[in-house]
Amino acid sequence: MTKEELKSTLTTLFPEATFEENAFVNINISSTQVLKVCTELKENPMFDFDSLVCLSCVDWKIHFNIVYHLRSRSFKHELVVKAKIDNHENAEIESVRNLWMTAHWHEREAYDFFGVKFLHHPDLRRLFNPDDWDGFPLRKDYMDEVNIVEL
Numbered sequence: 001m002t003k004e005e006l007k008s009t010l011t012t013l014f015p016e017a018t019f020e021e022n023a024f025v026n027i028n029i030s031s032t033q034v035l036k037v038c039t040e041l042k043e044n045p046m047f048d049f050d051s052l053v054c055l056s057c058v059d060w061k062i063h064f065n066i067v068y069h070l071r072s073r074s075f076k077h078e079l080v081v082k083a084k085i086d087n088h089e090n091a092e093i094e095s096v097r098n099l100w101m102t103a104h105w106h107e108r109e110a111y112d113f114f115g116v117k118f119l120h121h122p123d124l125r126r127l128f129n130p131d132d133w134d135g136f137p138l139r140k141d142y143m144d145e146v147n148i149v150e151l
Contacts, residue, residue: 001046001077009047013040024069026080031066034083035094041070041079042099048072049079052096055106057114059140064091064116085116095121113138 001009003025010017010027014037020026029037041049049070058065068081085091095118097103107118108127115136118124126133135142 001075003077006047006077006079024078024080026082028082028084031083031085031093034066034081034096037081038068038096038099041081047079048074050074052100052102052106053078055096055103055110057110057116057138059114059138061088061140063088064114066093066110066116068096091116092119093117094119095124097121112136115139 003021007019007021007025010025011019014027014029014033016029016033017037018028020028027037041047049072051071051073052068053071054067054069056067058067064085066083066085068083070079070081072078083093085093091114093116095103095107097107097118098120104121104123105127107121108124110116111118111124112126112128113136125131129137135144137144
């Protein structure tokens with residue numbers, strides 16, 4: 001499936017989504033749609049996105065984006081899904097761990113560093129920072145008066 005065919009098919013299935021195109025086709029969705037969209041991408045044999053290559057978080061100060069890089073090994077196509085979480089203070093999104101097991105660790109990392117809660121994740125706890133660490137160090141509003149070195 002070419003980029004154009006992929007975008008056209010996704011536009012038909014998800015008319016509320018918006019798209020960007022660079023090296024990959026990027027589909028922008030609301031965080032409330034993530035489970036529906038990702039389930040379709042994984043389970044529909046027309047797409048067969050069987051591999052979650054990367055899951056990351058971007059803090060835009062007023063909202064978060066959770067970014068999923070997907071690959072279909074059988075069709076050799078790739079897609080980037082960007083799910084926008086509008087509630088910066090209480091950021092929550094459904095877990096995709098039941099679709100792709102690699103999400104288990106990626107979601108824990110995003111929780112640890114950004115404080116995004118992945119609903120229905122079976123073991124959502126800090127991964128790198130100690131359990132008693134205060135705050136989420138990759139948030140743009142994070143302040144640590146003790147450990148930050150100013151030049």
